[in-house]
Amino acid sequence: MDVKREFEAIVKTAEKLGTDASNFMDKRIASIIISGNRVIGLNNIPGLKLVPTTLEDGVQVDMEIEQNTQIPFPVHVCTGYLEKKGYQRVIFNIRVKRNAKVKFTAHCVFPQAEEFTHEATSNVIVEDGAVMEYNDEHYHSDAGTIILKTTTNAVVENGGVYRNTFHLTKTRVGKLEVKMNLTLKENAVGELVSKVKASKNDEVDINEIIHLNGEKARGLAKTIVVGLDESKVNVLNEAYGNAPYSRAHISCEEITKGEKVIVATTPILKITNDLAELTHEASIGRVSEKQLETLMAKGLTEEEATELIIKGLLM
Amino acid sequence: MLELVDVSYKTNEKEILSDVSMKFLPGYKYAVIGTNGAGKSTIGYVIMGLSSYKPYKGKILLNGKDITDLPVTDRAKLGITLMWQEPARFEGMTIENYLTLGGKLSVQKSEVAEAMEFVGLNPNLYLKRFVDKTLSGGERKRVELASIILLKPKYAILDEPDSGIDLMSLSIINDVVNYIAQYGGTPIIITHREEMAYSTDYGYLICAGKVLMHGKTKDVLNAFRNTCETCAHPNIPETNELRK
Numbered sequence: 203m204d205v206k207r208e209f210e211a212i213v214k215t216a217e218k219l220g221t222d223a224s225n226f227m228d229k230r231i232a233s234i235i236i237s238g239n240r241v242i243g244l245n246n247i248p249g250l251k252l253v254p255t256t257l258e259d260g261v262q263v264d265m266e267i268e269q270n271t272q273i274p275f276p277v278h279v280c281t282g283y284l285e286k287k288g289y290q291r292v293i294f295n296i297r298v299k300r301n302a303k304v305k306f307t308a309h310c311v312f313p314q315a316e317e318f319t320h321e322a323t324s325n326v327i328v329e330d331g332a333v334m335e336y337n338d339e340h341y342h343s344d345a346g347t348i349i350l351k352t353t354t355n356a357v358v359e360n361g362g363v364y365r366n367t368f369h370l371t372k373t374r375v376g377k378l379e380v381k382m383n384l385t386l387k388e389n390a391v392g393e394l395v396s397k398v399k400a401s402k403n404d405e406v407d408i409n410e411i412i413h414l415n416g417e418k419a420r421g422l423a424k425t426i427v428v429g430l431d432e433s434k435v436n437v438l439n440e441a442y443g444n445a446p447y448s449r450a451h452i453s454c455e456e457i458t459k460g461e462k463v464i465v466a467t468t469p470i471l472k473i474t475n476d477l478a479e480l481t482h483e484a485s486i487g488r489v490s491e492k493q494l495e496t497l498m499a500k501g502l503t504e505e506e507a508t509e510l511i512i513k514g515l516l517m
Numbered sequence: 518m519l520e521l522v523d524v525s526y527k528t529n530e531k532e533i534l535s536d537v538s539m540k541f542l543p544g545y546k547y548a549v550i551g552t553n554g555a556g557k558s559t560i561g562y563v564i565m566g567l568s569s570y571k572p573y574k575g576k577i578l579l580n581g582k583d584i585t586d587l588p589v590t591d592r593a594k595l596g597i598t599l600m601w602q603e604p605a606r607f608e609g610m611t612i613e614n615y616l617t618l619g620g621k622l623s624v625q626k627s628e629v630a631e632a633m634e635f636v637g638l639n640p641n642l643y644l645k646r647f648v649d650k651t652l653s654g655g656e657r658k659r660v661e662l663a664s665i666i667l668l669k670p671k672y673a674i675l676d677e678p679d680s681g682i683d684l685m686s687l688s689i690i691n692d693v694v695n696y697i698a699q700y701g702g703t704p705i706i707i708t709h710r711e712e713m714a715y716s717t718d719y720g721y722l723i724c725a726g727k728v729l730m731h732g733k734t735k736d737v738l739n740a741f742r743n744t745c746e747t748c749a750h751p752n753i754p755e756t757n758e759l760r761k
Contacts, residue, residue: 426608455608495567496605498589499598500668502618510619514610514647 208237212282215311215341218372225278233278236261238290243280249273250304260291260321269299269329276337279308287317294324298332298362305335310350312342319349326356326364328390333363340370346402348376355383358390360416367395371516375404375433382409382423386448388416394423397516400433411440414448414478421450425467428512432462440470443478454484457512518542519564519597519672519703524575526563526726533559534726536575541672541703546694548714548734549707550741551723552748557707558602560723561674564705565599566592596671602680602707604661606649613644616664624667632663635696636689654681662693673697676707691716711738 212235213223225231226243232250235243239261241254249271253264267273283290298304312318328334342348350370358364368380375398384392394410410423421441429435441450454467471480489511497507519541526534533556541547551557562570564577566589577585579595587595607615616622616629630640636659646652648660658678665673678690694716697704708714720737722729722745730740 490605491568492601493605493607495565495589496601497618499565499593500618500622500664501590501593502621503590506619506621510610510614511607513619514607514614517609 205240205242208282208284209235209242211284211313212237212242212280212311215282215313216280216309218341220339221278221280221307221309225275226280228275231275231278232273233280234263235280235282236263236292237282237284238288247273249302250277252277257291257293259289260293262293262295265294265296267298267302267304267332270301271299272303273305276305276307279306280311281309281320281322282311283318283320284314285318286314288315289319289321291321292323294322296324296326296334296336298326298328298334300329301331302329303333306337308336308338310338310340312340312348315343315348316345317347320351322350322352324352324354324356326354328356328358328362328364330359331361332359335365337367338369340368340373342370342373342376344374346374346376346404348374350376351379353381353383356392357385358387358392360388360390362387363391365393365395367397369397369516371397371399371428374402375400375406377405378407380408381411383411383413384421384423385413385415386419386421388418388445390416390419392419392421394421396425397427398435399428399430399512399516400435401430402432404433406433406435406437408436409438409440410452411442412450412452413442413444414450415444417445417447419445419448421448423450423452425454425456426515427455427465428457428516429460429463429465430458431460433460433464435463435465437467438470439467439482441472441480441482443471443473443480444475446475446477448475448478450480452480452482454482455515456484456486457489457515458487459489459508518578518580520578521560521564522576522578524563524572524577526559526570526572528569532726534563534572537726537728539721539728539731541705543671543703544698544701545703545719546698546717547703547705548717548720548737549705549723550709550714550720550737552709552745555709555723556726557709557723558676559726561599561676561705561707564592564672564674565589565597593670597674598665598668598670598672599674600658600661600665600676600678602677603654604657606652606657608647608649610648611645612648612660615648615660616667622667628667629663632666635666636660636662636693637686638663655683655686658682659686659689662689666693666696669700670697670702672703672705674705674707677709678706679708679710679713687712711742714738
């Protein structure tokens with residue numbers, strides 16, 4: 203497939219996730235489009251450098267945002283794979299320098315993939331006073347045979363803010379492993395949110411970890427998973443309070459529907475400083491009866507009510 | 518007409534409602550009055566047909582048709598709805614989506630906006646907000662009232678609509694109740710507060726799961742004030758003055 207057609211195919215799929223394709227043509231918007239192990243689109247803007255390196259089986263991108271720079275539009279990162287079989291590895295090394303501010307909109311699109319493994323590793327450093335938001339949305343084929351492994355290692359330095367969301371709610375999952383490892387220094391704020399809808403025989407493993415290493419650091423790890431049919435879901439959320447007046451909350455909500463669904467959640471909270479504060483909440487089960495009956499009392503059937511509630515949860 | 522005929526309900530072998538008979542006529546406003554624990558909310562849940570509230574005896578009739586075994590959705594489609602004392606919260610669901618039932622309720626955007634304004638919520642500020650815990654108790658109830666306006670039910674059961682809200686919201690509730698009656702619907706207010714029941718036409722006084730009396734709201738409220746509010750043994754019928 204030539205680059206033009208590849209570009210069109212990937213962008214067209216990304217549009218299904220709500221992306222405005224014109225963003226990839228807009229010179230004011232930083233963007234990178236990866237297909238397999240090739241970069242088929244790249245736009246740098248002042249204050250931000252995206253430097254790709256081709257790997258044998260994927261692409262590494264070093265991303266740097268200059269200090270005191272506010273990137274006006276979200277940086278678009280689109281990773282695609284258009285073949286049915288194969289392996290793709292992407293490595294993103296992101297450094298947001300002091301007091302810079304940036305938001306990323308990332309799409310991973312694998313519309314044809316059947317026997318396919320995608321491994322993504324993000325190494326993130328948010329320097330003092332910087333703010334970074336990374337929203338990652340996936341679009342897979344309906345084969346349900348994709349293996350996706352995504353690992354994020356993020357360090358947020360003093361006074362920095364980092365938000366990471368991972369969404370895989372619109373298509374089959376396949377086999378998913380999400381690992382997010384967040385270290386927060388003094389006065390840093392970090393938020394990890396994962397939302398996944400697993401159906402048929404999908405398998406989901408999510409592990410969100412927060413290390414509160416700096417005084418007054420604040421963290422939130424939140425996971426919402428809907429497990430349908432005979433899917434298997436395992437969520438392990440961890441928080442470690444190592445510094446005074448640091449706080450973290452971990453939350454896991456798993457909605458199940460299907461007699462063969464297997465869902466588990468495990469929270470781990472550990473404090474090594476007695477002035478730290480950690481809390482957690484977790485729930486597993488069918489959609490709350492009160493929520494269902496509230497909507498049914500307005501005329502929706504149980505199926506319609508369930509669908510509406512789940513849609514909201516995964517938004 | 519919505520009618521309860523000798524309805525009895527128990528849970529864990531405890532009798533919650535005993536031979537309750539009530540009639541609600543179209544276009545009139547009703548109050549179901551009683552102290553806390555009298556069984557008022559249970560009456561609402563039984564009428565709505567909630568899954569854990571199936572009567573073991575008696576019938577619920579709607580225009581003469583037995584609806585006792587109908588599921589919640591079917592009753593709603595026949596024009597019955599319920600506003601819970603503490604309405605459920607929905608993470609990620611916008612107020613707009615909630616009010617339009619995800620687009621399944623056929624209403625115009627302008628009607629949604631009007632309903633919001635009716636209950637004192639600015640649609641521009643609220644429609645994109647979520648029906649979650651970021652709303653205060655009062656805001657959540659106003660959203661529920663807006664929902665009732667849009668649904669235009671024939672019978673709207675409002676369970677303690679005034680609990681946990683400010684004075685301003687109280688007048689909004691009255692406006693909604695009057696609105697329902699104006700279009701020919703029947704608001705049924707479940708309450709233990711006199712000021713909430715005042716504006717209704719007829720009342721039922723409930724004690725220990727039984728109807729103690731019914732009639733014009735004014736008379737029922739008198740009985741409630743003089744007997745139930747001063748009763749040293751609320752919801753113990755044997756010691757209740759009216760029962761004697």
